[in-house]
Amino acid sequence: MMEVLNSRHTRANISLTAYRRNLRYFAEKCEPSLIAPVIKADGYGHGAIPLAKVAESLNCPYLCVAFLEEALELRSAGIDLPILVLNYFAPESTPLFIQERLTATIFSFQQLEALAPFIDAGKLSVHVKVDTGMSRLGVKPDEVERLIRQIREKRGIQIEGLYTHFATADEPDPAFARKQYDRFVGLRTHFHQSIRYFHVSNSAAAQYLPLNLFDFIRLGISSYGLDARNEKRPAPLLPVLSWETVLSHVKIVQEGESVSYGRTFIADRTMTIGTVPVGYADGYNRLLSNRGAALVKGRRCPIVGRVCMDQFMIDLSHVPSPYAGDRVMLIGFDGSEEISCEEIARHLSTINYEVTCQISKRVPRIYTAE
Ligand SMILES: *Cc1c(COP(=O)(O)O)cnc(C)c1O
Numbered sequence: 001m002m003e004v005l006n007s008r009h010t011r012a013n014i015s016l017t018a019y020r021r022n023l024r025y026f027a028e029k030c031e032p033s034l035i036a037p038v039i040k041a042d043g044y045g046h047g048a049i050p051l052a053k054v055a056e057s058l059n060c061p062y063l064c065v066a067f068l069e070e071a072l073e074l075r076s077a078g079i080d081l082p083i084l085v086l087n088y089f090a091p092e093s094t095p096l097f098i099q100e101r102l103t104a105t106i107f108s109f110q111q112l113e114a115l116a117p118f119i120d121a122g123k124l125s126v127h128v129k130v131d132t133g134m135s136r137l138g139v140k141p142d143e144v145e146r147l148i149r150q151i152r153e154k155r156g157i158q159i160e161g162l163y164t165h166f167a168t169a170d171e172p173d174p175a176f177a178r179k180q181y182d183r184f185v186g187l188r189t190h191f192h193q194s195i196r197y198f199h200v201s202n203s204a205a206a207q208y209l210p211l212n213l214f215d216f217i218r219l220g221i222s223s224y225g226l227d228a229r230n231e232k233r234p235a236p237l238l239p240v241l242s243w244e245t246v247l248s249h250v251k252i253v254q255e256g257e258s259v260s261y262g263r264t265f266i267a268d269r270t271m272t273i274g275t276v277p278v279g280y281a282d283g284y285n286r287l288l289s290n291r292g293a294a295l296v297k298g299r300r301c302p303i304v305g306r307v308c309m310d311q312f313m314i315d316l317s318h319v320p321s322p323y324a325g326d327r328v329m330l331i332g333f334d335g336s337e338e339i340s341c342e343e344i345a346r347h348l349s350t351i352n353y354e355v356t357c358q359i360s361k362r363v364p365r366i367y368t369a370e
Contacts, residue, residue: 006364008245008246008248008277008278009244009245009246009327010243010244010245010246010277010278010282010363010364011243011244011245011363011364011365011366012045012046012241012242012243012359012363012364012365012366013241013242013243013244013332013366013368014046014047014050014240014241014365014366014367014368015238015239015240015241015242015368015369016050016051016054016240016367016368016369017368017369017370018225018238018239018240019046019051019054019223019224019225019240020054020057020058020369021238022222022223022224022225022237022238022240023035023037023054023055023058023060023219023223024058025236025237026206026217026219026222026223027058029206030201030206030213030217033201033212033213033214033215033216033217034060034061034215034216034217035055035058035060035216035217035219035223036060036061036062036063036064036084036199036216036217036218036219037051037052037055037060037063037064037219037220037223038063038064038065038086038202038218038219038220038223039051039052039055039063039064039065039070039074040064040065040066040067040070040086040220041066041070041357042070043224044220044221044224044353044356044357045241045283045356045357045358045359046224046240046241046356046365047365047367048065048070048073048074049073049074049077049079050367052074052077052079052081053079055081056079056080056081060081061081061082061197061215061216062081062082062083062084062103062197062216063079063081063082063083063084064083064084064085064086064218064220065083065084065085065086066085066086066087067085067087067088067089068085068089068093068096068097068102070085071083071085071100071102072096072100072102075100075102082101082103082125083102083103084103084105084127084161085097085102085103085104085105086105086218087105087137088111088137089104091111091114091115091117091118092118094115094118094119094124095118095119097124097125098119098122098123098124099122101125102125103125103126103127103160103161104124104125104126104127105126105127105128105129105137106126106127106128106129106147106151106157107128107129107131107137107138107139108137108138108139109139109143109147109150112147112150112151112154116154119154119156119157120156122156123156123157123158124156124157124158125157125158125160126151126157126158126159126160126161127159127160127161127162127163127197128144128147128148128151128159128161128162128163128195129163129164129165130144130162130163130164130183130184130187131164132164132179132180132181132183132184133166133167133176133179133180133183134164134165134166134167134180135167136165138164138165141183141184141186141187144162144187144191145190148191159194159195160195160196160197161195161196161197161198161199161215162187162188162191162195162197162198163197163198163199163200163218164180164183164184164200165200165202166180166181166200166201166202166204166205167180169201169202169204169205169208169209169228170204170208170228170229170230174208174209177205177209180200181200181209181211184198184200188214196215197214197215197216198214198215199213199214199215199216199217199218200213200214201213201214201217201218201219202217202218202219202220202221202228203217203219203220203221203222203223203228204228204229205217206219206222206228207222207227207228207229207234208228208229220353221352221353222237223240224239224240224241224356225237225238225239225240225241226239226341226342226352226353226356227342227352230342230345230346230351230352231342232342233340233342239332239340239341241331241332241341241356241359242329242331242332242333243329243330243331243332243359243363244327244328244329244330244332245276245277245278245327245328245330246277246324246325246326246327246328247274247275247276247296247316247322247323247324247325247326247328248275248276248277248311248324249274249275249324250272250273250274250275250316250322250323250324251272251273251275252270252271252272252273253267253270253271253272253273254267254270255267255268255269255270258305259273259304259305259313260289260304260305260306260307260308260312260313261305261306261308262305262306263305264289264290264305264306265290265304265305265313271304271315271316271317272315272316272317272319272322273304273313273314273315273316274296274301274313274314274315274316274319274322274328275311275312275313276294276311276312276313276314276328276330277310277311278310278311278312278330278363279307279308279309279310279311279312280307280308280309281309281310281360281362282310282359282360282362282363283358283359283360283363284307284312284330285307285344285348285355285358286306286307287347287348288303288307288312288344288347288348289303289305289306289307289312290302290303290304290305290306291303291347292339292344292347293314293339294314294328294329294330294339295328295329295332295333295334295335295337295338295339296314296316296319296322296326296327296328296329296334297319297320297322297326297334297335298334298335298336298337299318299319299337300318300337301314301315301316301318301319301328302314302315314328331344331355340352341355341356
């Protein structure tokens with residue numbers, strides 16, 4: 001593969017080997033349930049197409065994306081697996097589902113009525129979404145039977161699946177997830193003769209809930225080697241993404257001198273300061289100003305001053321003979337030290353999901369597979 005021109009040596013390394021191992025790990029752990037990788041939002045920022053190819057080579061039953069455009073992108077890349085679109089689409093885009101053999105989610109009576117005029121061209125494959133407690137998309141459990149009856153009256157629509165989504169599977173107390181699960185189990189018993197696929201599980205349920213997860217697991221965050229509780233990554237999971245760059249500049253800052261916009265950092269001693277050619281336009285969040293850290297030669301280097309659009313500064317005082325061009329790890333391992341997505345997420349009061357989704361298109365994704 002030709003190396004992408006990358007004048008600042010900034011890259012997100014995506015290990016397809018780690019991704020494959022994570023999928024395999026869950027396939028074994030959750031057997032006989034199969035794995036349906038969730039690669040919405042361009043694979044949580046990792047790049048959906050290469051991940052889809054891995055899923056294809058493992059014979060996954062489905063891929064899941066949020067929106068129609070994400071599914072079309074996969075079809076354009078030659079991905080042939082069934083694709084379940086989890087989220088809303090405008091009724092007039094219904095013919096594209098039929099044309100591209102995509103599976104839609106039906107989650108309300110209003111939606112069904114609105115899309116019905118657009119399906120006479122062929123068979124629309126759908127999964128029906130039940131709201132067992134998330135209050136996002138889906139009909140209530142006691143409305144499922146009526147919705148399914150109405151769908152079947154339309155003809156032109158083939159119901160392939162029934163599913164729901166947990167609100168609290170990542171929390172230590174399983175009580176509410178159990179309540180949602182029990183609501184779904186009743187429906188499964190009722191419909192299992194006439195519907196092929198039943199699915200409830202996201203990553204958190206697969207990682208933490210000892211339940212029968214039915215036909216397949218919609219596996220997102222954990223497939224990327226990230227912890228569904230945004231805590232310490234469990235040992236079998238391998239992080240798929242690391243993010244590196246190099247030092248652009250190294251200099252001495254004297255006691256009393258300030259660093260970056262707003263002079264929020266003032267040196268209290270003579271310090272060696274490095275400049276890093278990555279900023280918030282790359283998705284390196286400005287809230288990491290004076291908080292986060294990066295790794296140089298296996299040493300933790302705190303961020304000093306504000307993160308700018310294209311660069312930020314770090315304290316190199318504990319790094320032996322730092323030099324412009326030395327590698328800087330923003331996410332990932334260097335020696336025995338690691339900056340994890342979970343650590344960054346904690347600085348930002350958010351979850352690891354948002355950290356990888358935010359890495360912008362200015363950062364090339366470089367794929368490796370052994
Ligand atoms: C995003 C999404 C998932 C995947 O969730 P993870 O927590 O990343 O595993 C599963 N199901 C639905 C409906 C989703 O929107």
